[in-house]
Amino acid sequence: MSRDIRECDLMVIGAGLAGSAAALFAAKRGLSVVQAGGTGAIAYTSGYFDVLGAVPPRGPEGGIHLVEKPFQGLAELLASYPRHPYRLTSPGLIKAALAEWVDFLANRGLPYVAEAETNVVAPSPAGTLKHTYALPETMWPFVRLLKEKPACLLVDFYGLNGFSARQVAANLLPLWPGLRVERIHFPAHAGGEVFPENAARSLELPKHRETLAEAVRPLLGDAACLGLPALLGMNGCGAVRADLEERLGVTVFEIPTMPPSVPGIRLREAVENGLPELGVELYSQQMVRLERMESSGLEFTIHGQSMERRVRCRGVILASGRFLGGGLASTQTEVRETIFDLPVAQPEDRSGWHRLDYFDPRGHPVHQSGIEVDERFRPLGAGGKPVCPTLFAAGSILAHQDWMRMKCGAGVALATALGAVESLIAELGTVSGDLATVPAG
């Protein structure tokens, strides 16, 4: 283990959407940033950025209300769920966070598209439709084509699990009667399973794209467009799609596959390559352990299979996610926060975690578990006061939101990350160093 202690302004715990956005926002504002974390949910997502897609009912009566205008819909959400983390944000903050994040991605070759302040409908990997806000450019043609409904061919590949063109078409056909499906062999694939990540990288080679185009061309018939599973390249996905369009003379678009998804891996790679270029010291796939927490600073050990690194920082943003990310863990009886042992807002006992009906439109109460924060994103201790003046939290670890039901995952992650960074910057300007020492948990 290195005996040096790395000093920095900000330690970001988590390398998911919230942690990565926090590291980006802080680095761009001049803070020295160390960040550590594993894959989190980012590699599992469809690649869509939801802001607010639905407001679930509060009571047993009534259904989910689908939201068309996500920023206008915030008032309705907060009327039903006044403790949702969006209460700490504003439409302006959410838009600013999205714009800064999307700009970063565009500069990394991952452009996103949204309609002005309006949700669009986009397909899930199964072909069901969901309300979402921003889509990778490679998927965006679907939005227009669903309205125009031209003759369209959907293609999948022998050996590709987690995507079935036939299933997608079965769900979409009532709305889009001009869909046809075909299954072909993946270019230069010897047989067996087709792994999406490998397939995506292989399509960056022009000769594989030509093989794919040769296989698809005779199947196109009268189709004006072609839907393919989202594996059209990794870093150069825009160019891969454009090249296929040129070879085939039709509009080509991607449809998400089941996780782990290539659009999620593209996001992860954009972050892993892009943040260090902005000066972020990123420890990817490494975890963090708290050593000391005092008002004058906090100390952590970053640890992985072959390294340990001690870090002393002035402030922290905790973006460790929920159960999938590892920020929350459950025993038989309760949900715990895993790094600081912070109190977790959760149902009173185990019997309240889930409702009887799996598909209950209200969702399951355990999915709104998380940590409480004050109006400046500082986690609260048992006494209802911030546990440390320079400890902040962002993302899905925050209580009172159910991103699955509300379709608010990316919006909450990005907006609370920006809110936490702005609060941290304000606090670092005022910390006096004579506040009480807080014992490590």
Ligand SMILES: Cc1cc2nc3c(=O)[nH]c(=O)nc-3n(C[C@H](O)[C@H](O)[C@H](O)COP(=O)(O)OP(=O)(O)OC[C@H]3O[C@@H](n4cnc5c(N)ncnc54)[C@H](O)[C@@H]3O)c2cc1C
């Ligand atoms: C299958 C799936 C599909 C989704 N689809 C969408 C979608 O279409 N649109 C959308 O907007 N949202 C979607 N989401 C939700 C969205 O991905 C999440 O809401 C969002 O990514 C949460 O980000 P986060 O950074 O808060 O948490 P996470 O992504 O879970 O990241 C948590 C991070 O904390 C790290 N961590 C935990 N403990 C430690 C520790 N001790 N030390 C260091 N690091 C630690 C983890 O390794 C990880 O890096 C989806 C999520 C899933 C799982």
